[in-house]
Amino acid sequence: MFKDAKNLMATRPLALVHDGLQSYNEAITREFYTNHGPRIENVRSVGSSGEGLNQMAERVNNTIRDREKTFRGMDNDKSAQVMADGMKINYNFLRPHMGLDGKTPAQVAGLDLDLDGIRWKELIKQATLKSENKVLRDRPLSQS
Numbered sequence: 001m002f003k004d005a006k007n008l009m010a011t012r013p014l015a016l017v018h019d020g021l022q023s024y025n026e027a028i029t030r031e032f033y034t035n036h037g038p039r040i041e042n043v044r045s046v047g048s049s050g051e052g053l054n055q056m057a058e059r060v061n062n063t064i065r066d067r068e069k070t071f072r073g074m075d076n077d078k079s080a081q082v083m084a085d086g087m088k089i090n091y092n093f094l095r096p097h098m099g100l101d102g103k104t105p106a107q108v109a110g111l112d113l114d115l116d117g118i119r120w121k122e123l124i125k126q127a128t129l130k131s132e133n134k135v136l137r138d139r140p141l142s143q144s
Contacts, residue, residue, distance in 0.1 A: 002031040015041035019058070063091070094119045 002016075002024075016032065018024050025042065032040045064087060093113065096102045106113065115122040 002027045006031050013040055015043050017043040020044040060091070063087070089123070090120075093123060 013032075016028055018028075028040070028042050067083070067087060091105070093104055093106045093111075094115070096104055100108050113123065113126060115126075
């Protein structure tokens with residue numbers, strides 16, 4: 001996993017944050033501790049009382065895992081991307097978060113879309129209207 005990640009990176013990371021699984025240490029050493037470039041910080045972010053970064057990553061991972069168990073048809077990159085995009089929209093615009101006092105991340109960022117009733121349906125309606133208005137705005141004027 002670390003070798004594949006390293007091959008995809010445009011630049012060398014400054015640190016690697018992980019949940020403390022022992023087998024990661026050897027893999028991180030093998031792939032990232034070289035004589036070339038600065039030493040990469042190996043950050044074990046294991047916290048049991050809410051500190052660290054692991055809780056956020058595991059929370060998102062558990063949300064995806066819960067959805068993936070019952071999901072059918074995710075057999076190619078396109079359908080996997082559609083699912084990931086839908087989950088990102090749900091997580092950021094529709095799903096209230098206890099850590100944000102029952103608000104969505106979009107609301108906390110000042111993007112309250114006033115979604116009432118069936119929130120997915122309302123979000124799609126608003127996106128469709130904005131898309132239609134953009135098409136009308138971008139349409140060239142006809143020459144007579």
